[in-house]
Amino acid sequence: xxxxxxxxxxxxxxxxxxxxxxxxxxxxxxxxxxxxxxxxxxxxxxxxxxxxxxxxxxxxxxxxxxxxxxxxxxxxxxxxxxxxxxxxxxxxxxxxxxxxxxxxxxxxxxxxxxxxxxxxxxxxxxxxxxxxxxxxxxxxxxxxxxxxxxxxxxxxxxxxxxxxxxxxxxxxxxxxxxxxxxxxxxxxxxxxxxxxxxxxxxxxxxxxxxxxxxxxxxxxxxxxxxxxxxxxxxxxxxxxxxxxxxxxxxxxxxxxxxxxxxxxxxxxxxxxxxxxxxxxxxxxxxxxxxxxxxxxxxxxxxxxxxxxxxxxxxxxxxxxxxxxxxxxxxxxxxxxxxxxxxxxxxxxxxxxxxxxxxxxxxxxxxxxxxxxxxxxxxxxxxxxxxxxxxxxxxxxxxxxxxxxxxxxxxxxxxxxxxxxxxxxxxxxxxxxxxxxxxxxxxxxxxxxxxxxxxxxxxxxxxxxxxxxxxxxxxxxxxxxx
Amino acid sequence: xxxxxxxxxxxxxxxxxxxxxxxxxxxxxxxxxxxxxxxxxxxxxxxxxxxxxxxxxxxxxxxxxxxxxxxxxxxxxxxxxxxxxxxxxxxxxxxxxxxxxxxxxxxxxxxxxxxxxxxxxxxxxxxxxxxxxxxxxxxxxxxxxxxxxxxxxxxxxxxxxxxxxxxxxxxxx
Numbered sequence: 223x224x225x226x227x228x229x230x231x232x233x234x235x236x237x238x239x240x241x242x243x244x245x246x247x248x249x250x251x252x253x254x255x256x257x258x259x260x261x262x263x264x265x266x267x268x269x270x271x272x273x274x275x276x277x278x279x280x281x282x283x284x285x286x287x288x289x290x291x292x293x294x295x296x297x298x299x300x301x302x303x304x305x306x307x308x309x310x311x312x313x314x315x316x317x318x319x320x321x322x323x324x325x326x327x328x329x330x331x332x333x334x335x336x337x338x339x340x341x342x343x344x345x346x347x348x349x350x351x352x353x354x355x356x357x358x359x360x361x362x363x364x365x366x367x368x369x370x371x372x373x374x375x376x377x378x379x380x381x382x383x384x385x386x387x388x389x390x391x392x393x394x395x396x397x398x399x400x401x402x403x404x405x406x407x408x409x410x411x412x413x414x415x416x417x418x419x420x421x422x423x424x425x426x427x428x429x430x431x432x433x434x435x436x437x438x439x440x441x442x443x444x445x446x447x448x449x450x451x452x453x454x455x456x457x458x459x460x461x462x463x464x465x466x467x468x469x470x471x472x473x474x475x476x477x478x479x480x481x482x483x484x485x486x487x488x489x490x491x492x493x494x495x496x497x498x499x500x501x502x503x504x505x506x507x508x509x510x511x512x513x514x515x516x517x518x519x520x521x522x523x524x525x526x527x528x529x530x531x532x533x534x535x536x537x538x539x540x541x542x543x544x545x546x547x548x549x550x551x552x553x554x555x556x557x558x559x560x561x562x563x564x565x566x567x568x569x570x571x572x573x574x575x576x577x578x579x580x581x582x583x584x585x586x587x588x589x590x591x592x593x594x595x596x597x598x599x600x601x602x603x604x605x606x607x608x609x610x611x612x613x614x615x616x617x618x619x620x621x622x623x624x625x626x627x628x629x630x631x632x633x634x635x636x637x638x639x640x641x642x643x644x645x646x647x648x649x650x651x652x653x654x655x656x657x658x659x660x661x662x663x664x665x666x667x668x669x670x671x672x673x674x675x676x677x678x679x680x681x682x683x684x685x686x687x688x689x690x691x692x693x694x695x696x697x698x699x700x701x702x703x
Numbered sequence: 704x705x706x707x708x709x710x711x712x713x714x715x716x717x718x719x720x721x722x723x724x725x726x727x728x729x730x731x732x733x734x735x736x737x738x739x740x741x742x743x744x745x746x747x748x749x750x751x752x753x754x755x756x757x758x759x760x761x762x763x764x765x766x767x768x769x770x771x772x773x774x775x776x777x778x779x780x781x782x783x784x785x786x787x788x789x790x791x792x793x794x795x796x797x798x799x800x801x802x803x804x805x806x807x808x809x810x811x812x813x814x815x816x817x818x819x820x821x822x823x824x825x826x827x828x829x830x831x832x833x834x835x836x837x838x839x840x841x842x843x844x845x846x847x848x849x850x851x852x853x854x855x856x857x858x859x860x861x862x863x864x865x866x867x868x869x870x871x872x873x874x875x876x
Contacts, residue, residue: 251849264849344787345794441776
């Protein structure tokens, strides 16, 4: 080592790396500490969004982002807050660029915090390339429409709201429902047929108990080198939460477009993320918009959600499932509302269905996958899939009417057909939608169960499926006719 | 109370017989029904017991399976964390050795030349009027107003290890 180093300084070796030296320049002129903000003076050549390392007297290091530059003053958001800092004894080193992460397959199997630093006791994750976490805007003409299904092994999702490679499909839930269990089950089970599949799970603002559950549940996928886990706990720095989904997506984009994997990014909980955005916005004294969220919440969410997709000339894809909790079940709350504008459908969980003991408690009549047609049907899942899904949903709508009617006039007064719809609803909820928390069902199994439930209806009611499919798939058809 | 006429006894005999037969029949029917009910109850109880037993066995099996999966997952995680911790200690060791080796440069005959070049770098980055002094650990520290550039040998060692392209292969292989 001595020898090599000696050669370098001999005058004949390469010149020392000046940019790396420039990033070592530290600034000690700290003018103000205010909540999570630090104002530094005498600054020159520092840009917005630049990442900085803050060295404290005792050797502790913190990190910051430049929020604002005004002449020679720079305002930094300290990720770990300014608690315990004093104006003296702080030195700030600006990195000369926004936060970058090293990306590569070494992330697979690792567990890191919301800033990408290891929590598993291992060395820092290194990679083959270094990319800015904010990502590059993708030329729209390079995009390819989402195609082919991502099968989750969960009947109600695969059957009725099929997830498609490259799609963004949020889960809308309310606090107290098993949305995290569902998201974790999807992360544990999801696969795309015949392709190598990887999952990036970005946890934001989760409790430690929830984090322990997620880690245990996804352990086998993690041990198999198919999972990247980024964990921002509820008591972690709030600003870190703003970086977590961006780091997750940067890693995912590299895995998808360079390593050619199909990548599923699960982001839970986006409401916690939006609250972090609101907190930063308030600290920056920006003008608040709806419910004190900043006016740019829509474009901020879009910069995350729109990083999914498929790109021409690359095999991989990035599929995103954001999980949102709607405070008070309010679907008009800014976070679900703005998310709904950007995403391609939604999976809505309902407390009423959860109260009936059905897991996952998906309200199928409010749920929709707008791109399902690109991922289901012949050569993708099964020829009868789209027809069966349409029939199951239509019958559920009719069953809901029949149930409401029965509440008014009593079930005995209903027609034979209406009674069959009520029977069908019980069958479909218990036989198709209700599923074990670690149960994987194939698409054949799911569709078979759907046909069994549909068989409870009179055959003339099955008017959304072709006669050929009835012939092939309807159980006991000969016996019935 | 007056008894019946003696001849009525014979006349009532068929009625008595009929009543008795009806009562016996009814008793037999009741007995049969009771037996049937008892049998059915016993059957139902047996079936329920069997169902409870099989449900309990199933529940126990699935609980045991998830418990086993959980402990397997935890054991696997612990093993993986051991490997990672080992890698990290290798990395720390590399850092330590490089820092030691860098400190040794102070006694290298070309140290003066290195100092001159580092000083030049400092002036280039902080301006001509920067005050450059030798760091106690070797290397230089330059100051210009509130700005400071620390190019001590251990800092340079750190930069070199982090930027060395082949270094991470030492602990990720």
